[in-house]
Amino acid sequence: MMVTVKLFGNLRDLGAASVSEMPGHTVRDAISALCVENETLREAIFDGDVLMPHVRVMINGRDIELAEGLDTRLQGGEQIAIFPPIAGG
Amino acid sequence: MEGWAGRILDIDLSSGTIEIYPLNMDMATMYLGGRGLGARLLWDLVGPEVEPLSSENVLIFATGPLTASGAQTSNRFSVTTKSPLTGTILDANSGGWWGMRFKRTGYDALIVRGKAAKPSLIEITPDGVSIKDASHLWGQTVLETTAALGQNNNKRNVLCIGPAGENLSRISAIMNDGHRSLARGGVGAVMGSKNLKAIVTVGTDKNKAHDPDQFKFMLYETGKIIKQSPLTSKGLPQFGTAVVMNVVNEIGALPTRNFQQSQFENAEAISGERMTETILVKKRACWACPISCTRVTKTERMEGEGPEYESTWAFGAQCGIDDLELIAEANYLCNDLGLDTISMGSTIGCAMELTEKGLLDGDLRFGRADKLHETIYDTAYRKGLGDDMAEGSYRMAEKYGAPELSMSGKKLEMPAYDPRGMQGQGLLYATSNRGACHMRGNMLGPEVLALPRLVDRLATQGKAGIVAVHQDTAAVVDSLVICKFTNMAATEEHFARLLTAISGRLFTAQDLSQIGRRIWNLERLYNLREGFTVADDTLPDRLLNEPVAEGPSEGFTVNLEPMLQEYYDFRGWDSQGVPEPEILEELELTELLERA
Numbered sequence: 001m002m003v004t005v006k007l008f009g010n011l012r013d014l015g016a017a018s019v020s021e022m023p024g025h026t027v028r029d030a031i032s033a034l035c036v037e038n039e040t041l042r043e044a045i046f047d048g049d050v051l052m053p054h055v056r057v058m059i060n061g062r063d064i065e066l067a068e069g070l071d072t073r074l075q076g077g078e079q080i081a082i083f084p085p086i087a088g089g
Numbered sequence: 090m091e092g093w094a095g096r097i098l099d100i101d102l103s104s105g106t107i108e109i110y111p112l113n114m115d116m117a118t119m120y121l122g123g124r125g126l127g128a129r130l131l132w133d134l135v136g137p138e139v140e141p142l143s144s145e146n147v148l149i150f151a152t153g154p155l156t157a158s159g160a161q162t163s164n165r166f167s168v169t170t171k172s173p174l175t176g177t178i179l180d181a182n183s184g185g186w187w188g189m190r191f192k193r194t195g196y197d198a199l200i201v202r203g204k205a206a207k208p209s210l211i212e213i214t215p216d217g218v219s220i221k222d223a224s225h226l227w228g229q230t231v232l233e234t235t236a237a238l239g240q241n242n243n244k245r246n247v248l249c250i251g252p253a254g255e256n257l258s259r260i261s262a263i264m265n266d267g268h269r270s271l272a273r274g275g276v277g278a279v280m281g282s283k284n285l286k287a288i289v290t291v292g293t294d295k296n297k298a299h300d301p302d303q304f305k306f307m308l309y310e311t312g313k314i315i316k317q318s319p320l321t322s323k324g325l326p327q328f329g330t331a332v333v334m335n336v337v338n339e340i341g342a343l344p345t346r347n348f349q350q351s352q353f354e355n356a357e358a359i360s361g362e363r364m365t366e367t368i369l370v371k372k373r374a375c376w377a378c379p380i381s382c383t384r385v386t387k388t389e390r391m392e393g394e395g396p397e398y399e400s401t402w403a404f405g406a407q408c409g410i411d412d413l414e415l416i417a418e419a420n421y422l423c424n425d426l427g428l429d430t431i432s433m434g435s436t437i438g439c440a441m442e443l444t445e446k447g448l449l450d451g452d453l454r455f456g457r458a459d460k461l462h463e464t465i466y467d468t469a470y471r472k473g474l475g476d477d478m479a480e481g482s483y484r485m486a487e488k489y490g491a492p493e494l495s496m497s498g499k500k501l502e503m504p505a506y507d508p509r510g511m512q513g514q515g516l517l518y519a520t521s522n523r524g525a526c527h528m529r530g531n532m533l534g535p536e537v538l539a540l541p542r543l544v545d546r547l548a549t550q551g552k553a554g555i556v557a558v559h560q561d562t563a564a565v566v567d568s569l570v571i572c573k574f575t576n577m578a579a580t581e582e583h584f585a586r587l588l589t590a591i592s593g594r595l596f597t598a599q600d601l602s603q604i605g606r607r608i609w610n611l612e613r614l615y616n617l618r619e620g621f622t623v624a625d626d627t628l629p630d631r632l633l634n635e636p637v638a639e640g641p642s643e644g645f646t647v648n649l650e651p652m653l654q655e656y657y658d659f660r661g662w663d664s665q666g667v668p669e670p671e672i673l674e675e676l677e678l679t680e681l682l683e684r685a
C-alpha cells in the first residue's frame with residue numbers, strides 16, 4: 001500500500017522530504033520506511049516501539065490514537081501527518 | 090510586598106482626584122488579582138445601568154500576587170471593564186513589561202473612572218502619581234506615542250491607545266510596550282471615551298517572597314519543567330504560535346473564508362514553518378519568560394512583532410489570503426493603530442462574504458490581500474465602510490441585513506478554530522463569559538494536541554466537565570497573573586506552591602480550583618445581571634446548521650444542545666444556566682447577591 005507521509009515542524013529539518021510516498025500495511029510500516037537510514041528522524045518520532053511524548057500522528061486528519069495507534073492498517077492512498085511536540089493558541 | 094502590594098490606586102479623571110487605599114485582603118485571597126480581582130471590583134462599580142462608553146464605566150488594570158516576582162512569565166496583567174462590543178464583563182490580558190513595572194510602582198490595581206476634560210495621560214513614578222495634558226499626543230499612533238513618552242523596557246513603560254481607540258472603535262485595543270496588546274472587546278474605546286491616551290509607569294519596588302528559600306526552590310522546579318517539556322523548550326521558541334496552523338488545518342478545523350470552509354488550501358503558505366523560513370528575524374521574550382514565543386519579523390516594507398497564530402489566521406485563511414508578508418503588515422498596522430487583530434480580520438472576512446453575496450458594494454472580496462492596508466486604516470479612522478467595520482462584525486452585518494454572517498459569540502469575533510471540527514471548542518465558545526473566545530480554556534489541548542490526554546474532537550458526550558475545568562484553570566492563571574504557556578508544562582500544584590511561598594499564606598491546588606470556579610461563576614452572575622440569558626449561550630447558525638462540506642470534519646455541525654445541558658449540570662446551574670443557590674453558597678457568592 002502506498003500512502004503520503006507529511007512531516008511538520010522541526011521534523012522537516014531532519015533530512016527527510018516534507019512530503020513523501022511510502023509503502024506500508026500499517027502506520028508503523030509507513031513511518032519506519034520513512035526512517036530507513038535516518039536514525040535522527042527515527043529517534044525524533046519513536047521512543048522504542050512507541051511514539052515519543054507529544055508526537056501526534058494523524059491519518060486523513062484523525063489521530064491514530066482513536067484507531068489502532070501505530071498498528072492501524074492502511075488501505076492505500078491515505079495521508080499520514082506527523083507532528084512533533086508543538087503548542088500554540 | 091509579599092505577593093500583594095496591598096494598595097489600590099483609584100483615579101477619577103472627571104474630578105482629577107487621586108486616591109490610594111488598602112487592598113481588601115479577604116477579596117485578594119478569594120480572587121487573587123488580575124482577572125479575578127477585576128471581576129470582583131467591577132461587580133461593585135459598574136451595574137446594568139452603565140453604558141460602556143459613558144464616563145460611569147471604569148477600567149481596572151490589575152496585576153496578581155505573582156506579577157513581578159521573577160516567577161516564570163510573571164510579567165502579565167489584565168484590564169477589566171464592561172465591553173462596548175459585547176456588553177458583557179470583559180477582561181483582556183497582556184504580556185511584555187508594563188504589568189511588571191506597574192506592580193513595581195507599589196500597587197496591585199489601578200481603577201480609572203470618569204472622563205478627563207481634554208486628552209490626558211497618567212504618570213506613576215516614585216515621585217508620585219499625576220494626571221497630565223496629552224493633547225499633543227492625541228492622534229498619534231501607538232509607536233509614536235510610546236516613543237514620545239520615553240518607552241524603555243527596563244525602566245519606563247508606556248501603555249496607550251492609538252487612533253482606533255480615540256475614535257471609539259468597538260474592536261480597538263490598548264497597547265503596551267509598543268507591540269503587546271490588551272486586545273479584545275473594545276477596551277481601547279473605553280480608554281478613548283475617557284480621553285485617556287496613555288499610562289506611564291516607572292517603578293522599582295520588588296515583589297519579594299515571604300519564604301525566599303522555598304520560592305527560589307519553586308522557581309528552580311518550574312524552570313526545570315519548562316525546560317524539559319518539548320512544547321515550551323522547542324516547539325514554541327522555534328516556530329512561535331503559528332506552528333499550529335498546519336495541525337488545525339490537517340484536522341479540518343481551520344476556519345476559511347468566514348467559516349464557509351474548514352480547510353485552507355494554502356495553509357502551508359501562512360504556517361509557522363513558512364514564517365520561520367521567510368520573514369522571521371528573531372524570537373523575543375517578555376520579562377522573566379524562558380519560552381520566547383514572540384516573533385520579530387520583517388517584510389520588504391515594514392517590520393514589527395508578530396504575527397501570532399490568531400492574527401495570521403485572521404488576515405489569512407479567514408480572508409482567503411495566503412500572502413504572508415501582507416498578513417504580517419496587517420498585524421503591524423493593527424498594533425500601531427490599536428486594533429484587535431482577531432476582530433479586525435474576522436470583520437474583514439465577514440465584509441468579504443457580504444460583498445460576494447451582493448449585500449455590500451465594492452470590491453472587498455476573498456483573496457484581496459491588496460485591500461488589507463486601506464481597510465485597516467479606514468477602520469481606525471472610521472472612513473467609509475471602515476466606520477461600519479469599527480463597530481465589529483455583528484453590528485456591521487446586521488446593518489447590511491445579514492447578522493448571521495458574523496462569526497461571533499455574544500458579538501465577540503470567533504478565533505481560529507472551527508468548532509464543527511472541535512465540538513468541545515464549540516461549547517467553550519458558547520459559554521465563554523466574554524464572548525466566543527479560545528483563551529478561556531482552549532480545547533486545542535485535549536482535542537488536538539493530547540494535552541493532557543486526547544479526547545475525540547468530534548464527540549460531544551463528556552466534554553462538559555473538561556471544558557469547565559479548563560475554564561476554571563484559565564481563570565486562575567489569568568488571576569495570578571502568568572502566561573498560559575507556562576501551564577502547558579507546570580500545573581496548579583506548582584502555582585499553589587509558588588503562591589504559598591511568595592505570600593506566606595497556604596494555598597493548595599484545590600484552593601486554586603475553587604478560586605477559578607468562583608471567578609467563573611462571578612462573571613456569569615455579572616452577565617446575568619446585565620440581562621444575558623441561556624439564549625446567548627449559542628453559536629452562529631452556520632456552525633449549528635451548515636455541515637462542513639468536505640475534509641476531515643465533513644458532515645459535522647456543532648451538536649451544542651446536549652453539551653450545553655451537560656455543562657449546566659456539571660456547573661451546578663439550572664436548565665436556564667443560572668447558578669443554583671448551593672453553588673453560590675459554596676463559592677461564597679451569595680452575599681454579593683444579597684447586597685445587590
